[in-house]
Amino acid sequence: MIAVRSLRKSRAGKDALRGIDLEVAPGSVAAVIGSSGSGKTTLLRCINGLESFDDGVIDAFGTTLRPGRAAGHDELARLRRSVGMVFQGFHLFPHMHVLDNLTLAPRAVLGERRDEAETRGRALLERMGLSGREKSMPHTLSGGQQQRVAIARAMMMRPKALLLDEPTSALDPRHALDVLAVLLELARDGQTMIVATHALSFARKAAARVHVLADGEQIECGSPDEVFDNPRHEATRTILDAARG
Amino acid sequence: MRAVVRLVVAWFVFLSLSWVARSARADDLDAIRARGTLIWGADQEGGGPYVYPRDDDPNVVTGFEVELASAIARELGVRAQFFQGNWDKLPDLLRTREIDVVMNGYELSAERAAVMEASKPYYVYGLQLLVRDGDSLDWASLAKKKDPKRKIGVLVGSAADTLSTNELGDAVEVVRYEGNTDCMREVETKKLDATLQDTPIVAFYSPRFPALQAVGAPMAEGHYVLYGRKGETRLIAAIDEALAHLHERGELETLYRKYGLWNDQQKALDGLLGVKSRSAPDAPHAEEPPPIRAAPRKRGLAILTEYGGVLLQSAGMTVLLSVLSFPLAIFLGLLVALGRMYGPRWLKPILAAYVELLRGTPLMLQLYFIFFFLPEVGLRPSAMLTAVLGLAINYSAYESEIYRAGLSAVPEGQVEAALSLGLSRWQALRFVVLPQATRVVIPPVVNDFVALFKDTSVCSVITIVELTKRYSVLSMSTQATIELMILTAILYLAMSLPLSIASRRLEARLDPKRAQS
Ligand SMILES: Nc1ncnc2c1ncn2[C@@H]1O[C@H](COP(=O)(O)OP(=O)(O)O)[C@@H](O)[C@H]1O
Ligand SMILES: [Mg+2]
Numbered sequence: 227m228i229a230v231r232s233l234r235k236s237r238a239g240k241d242a243l244r245g246i247d248l249e250v251a252p253g254s255v256a257a258v259i260g261s262s263g264s265g266k267t268t269l270l271r272c273i274n275g276l277e278s279f280d281d282g283v284i285d286a287f288g289t290t291l292r293p294g295r296a297a298g299h300d301e302l303a304r305l306r307r308s309v310g311m312v313f314q315g316f317h318l319f320p321h322m323h324v325l326d327n328l329t330l331a332p333r334a335v336l337g338e339r340r341d342e343a344e345t346r347g348r349a350l351l352e353r354m355g356l357s358g359r360e361k362s363m364p365h366t367l368s369g370g371q372q373q374r375v376a377i378a379r380a381m382m383m384r385p386k387a388l389l390l391d392e393p394t395s396a397l398d399p400r401h402a403l404d405v406l407a408v409l410l411e412l413a414r415d416g417q418t419m420i421v422a423t424h425a426l427s428f429a430r431k432a433a434a435r436v437h438v439l440a441d442g443e444q445i446e447c448g449s450p451d452e453v454f455d456n457p458r459h460e461a462t463r464t465i466l467d468a469a470r471g
Numbered sequence: 472m473r474a475v476v477r478l479v480v481a482w483f484v485f486l487s488l489s490w491v492a493r494s495a496r497a498d499d500l501d502a503i504r505a506r507g508t509l510i511w512g513a514d515q516e517g518g519g520p521y522v523y524p525r526d527d528d529p530n531v532v533t534g535f536e537v538e539l540a541s542a543i544a545r546e547l548g549v550r551a552q553f554f555q556g557n558w559d560k561l562p563d564l565l566r567t568r569e570i571d572v573v574m575n576g577y578e579l580s581a582e583r584a585a586v587m588e589a590s591k592p593y594y595v596y597g598l599q600l601l602v603r604d605g606d607s608l609d610w611a612s613l614a615k616k617k618d619p620k621r622k623i624g625v626l627v628g629s630a631a632d633t634l635s636t637n638e639l640g641d642a643v644e645v646v647r648y649e650g651n652t653d654c655m656r657e658v659e660t661k662k663l664d665a666t667l668q669d670t671p672i673v674a675f676y677s678p679r680f681p682a683l684q685a686v687g688a689p690m691a692e693g694h695y696v697l698y699g700r701k702g703e704t705r706l707i708a709a710i711d712e713a714l715a716h717l718h719e720r721g722e723l724e725t726l727y728r729k730y731g732l733w734n735d736q737q738k739a740l741d742g743l744l745g746v747k748s749r750s751a752p753d754a755p756h757a758e759e760p761p762p763i764r765a766a767p768r769k770r771g772l773a774i775l776t777e778y779g780g781v782l783l784q785s786a787g788m789t790v791l792l793s794v795l796s797f798p799l800a801i802f803l804g805l806l807v808a809l810g811r812m813y814g815p816r817w818l819k820p821i822l823a824a825y826v827e828l829l830r831g832t833p834l835m836l837q838l839y840f841i842f843f844f845l846p847e848v849g850l851r852p853s854a855m856l857t858a859v860l861g862l863a864i865n866y867s868a869y870e871s872e873i874y875r876a877g878l879s880a881v882p883e884g885q886v887e888a889a890l891s892l893g894l895s896r897w898q899a900l901r902f903v904v905l906p907q908a909t910r911v912v913i914p915p916v917v918n919d920f921v922a923l924f925k926d927t928s929v930c931s932v933i934t935i936v937e938l939t940k941r942y943s944v945l946s947m948s949t950q951a952t953i954e955l956m957i958l959t960a961i962l963y964l965a966m967s968l969p970l971s972i973a974s975r976r977l978e979a980r981l982d983p984k985r986a987q988s
Binding site: 302310334 | 882885888894895
């Protein structure tokens with residue numbers, strides 16, 4: 227379970243996050259929506275320990291992050307083993323083929339044998355609809371394929387929760403659908419996730435709760451039906467309209 | 472990885488061996504006797520008739536000083552061992568105990584005698600003015616001002632340099648050269664009007680430069696002496712005694728006649744050495760063989776067949792210096808780059824200073840420093856070790872900058888992706904950042920390797936004979952400058968071209984946009 231309490235962070239004199247509360251039960255999905263610059267990426271990076279914060283507490287599967295200096299190496303390693311992250315820009319390792327991208331961390335961090343890791347990697351790629359691309363270099367893949375490799379790479383560490391930062395925003399609609407299909411399947415299988423997204427239909431289908439951010443503030447939070455059908459806040463309506471296009 | 476470790480280990484073994492090999496050397500007369508060799512320093516690039524490469528085997532030196540050194544050593548009951556050093560750096564080699572004595576046409580002077588122990592003279596030389604055949608120039612006419620100024624060539628730092636500067640300084644332009652024969656050739660080709668040379672050189676090279684003529688009598692008579700370290704009076708006394716014996720038995724005269732160097736001036740040796748030569752001073756030497764002179768100038772393909780082999784050997788030294796120093800430079804450079812980017816705060820300015828110091832001062836100065844200064848504080852790395860270390864340290868500064876650029880070229884997102892997968896900072900560096908940085912740095916690094924190949928030539932200042940030094944020596948002794956130049960250039964190209972080609976291939980192979988396995 228991931229719990230974020232009154233998270234505050236200022237950046238270059240500006241408040242990027244001003245008191246975020248968020249709780250994700252195991253096996254459920256939380257969607258975070260908000261216009262560009264509202265703080266979605268910052269929130270996810272804080273939960274992954276990539277950024278320090280000024281106030282509040284983050285609790286993730288027994289690891290507690292507190293304000294101030296970055297947490298210790300061991301603590302961060304433990305945290306990141308339970309919480310995987312998929313970046314908006316994929317960040318695949320360009321010098322390795324797909325299978326090596328998947329097996330690097332299990333081998334280096336978990337000490338898994340190459341053949342074991344590769345067997346799991348192949349299975350995961352098949353599940354993602356990427357059979358046959360094991361030995362492809364990242365730059366030869368489409369954006370949608372790259373994003374699915376990035377998801378598979380994070381999944382290889384068997385994270386208890388997965389953080390996804392706008393997994394479809396860099397993709398054209400067709401490729402976006404492929405990725406969302408994969409994410410829906412993961413959600414059905416009970417994968418805990420926090421997804422920053424504009425894909426409302428996906429959020430409605432997958433998310434237990436939707437958090438709406440505006441200017442670093444959580445202006446609304448509820449079930450998809452509550453938030454999407456009965457937004458209490460004017461700003462939420464604007465965000466939804468923008469997302470619906 | 473294991474191969475790398477093995478290489479590094481082998482490297483350190485080599486270093487420590489060469490350190491040990493070096494530690495026992497050069498002391499006083501007892502040490503010479505115990506060792507069984509008298510190590511004497513000279514520069515074969517200076518040329519004939521003193522010390523020069525033999526025509527039939529350029530790896531071996533010959534000359535009247537080579538024979539004199541053997542004779543002196545024999546008198547001391549030891550063998551003579553030649554040590555190559557740049558002419559003007561011979562006193563430094565003496566000071567750092569690299570050699571026991573200097574003997575290379577060094578004249579007796581108050582300045583030198585103040586810092587070194589001088590022997591009695593072994594030869595009386597004079598300075599001879601040489602001009603083009605047919606020119607009606609002499610010392611007196613040179614002293615008269617003319618517009619534009621006439622040019623006279625001298626060996627830099629020699630007695631000829633001093634005399635010309637003092638007596639003609641205003642009237643002519645004194646052009647200083649590193650080699651004697653360079654001056655003579657420049658007179659022949661009319662770039663100079665005259666040159667002032669020691670009499671032995673004039674005698675030896677007269678067949679090489681038929682277009683030159685000697686005008687007037689030799690001037691400013693002086694004495695060639697051996698120099699030992701200051702305070703080594705026992706050694707110098709033993710050498711003086713040896714010289715006296717050799718002179719007394721007429722061996723000096725025989726030696727000087729062999730090289731066509733015997734003349735009336737040498738009669739002064741009786742008084743200088745305090746013994747009378749046994750050979751009749753004016754006895755005719757009718758059936759004596761013609762004196763050894765500079766061989767006629769060779770040209771064309773003969774140079775290739777005759778000197779190709781030696782040059783190739785010296786190219787081997789160039790390769791050795793490069794392949795020993797560059798891996799170390801890369802390793803050091805990587806450490807410096809990592810230290811500057813990820814190291815503790817206090818380390819960064821130190822490393823920055825390291826880089827700036829090494830990039831901002833000439834490599835030659837750095838080599839001098841290691842070679843001539845360290846012995847003063849009791850550390851005596853061998854020439855080879857000094858060269859390898861000096862090159863490696865110098866290049867590590869450049870490599871670290873390349874690595875810094877390479878490391879910065881890897882996007883921060885790559886590190887974050889690795890960290891978010893649970894990799895440690897070190898693992899992220901090793902598996903994600905370094906491999907990508909390496910790809911970026913390969914072309915500039917290989918570029919530097921080629922540059923290092925060429926920079927090894929600087930090592931001649933610390934007594935190492937590599938390709939460029941060998942070229943200078945041979946070109947000085949044969950005057951086949953153009954042929955040797957071409958040959959040397961071809962050898963350098965033969966070393967650097969394959970590297971450039973290999974680099975381009977490697978770059979292509981490492982390029983993820985093309986790699987498709
Ligand atoms: N590297 C950064 N340095 C300074 N400010 C940043 C940086 N990244 C984001 N910000 C600021 O932090 C706020 C939140 O940004 P972000 O979390 O990226 O929002 P979102 O992901 O919702 O678009 C914005 O005001 C943005 O300008
Ligand atoms: Mg964002």
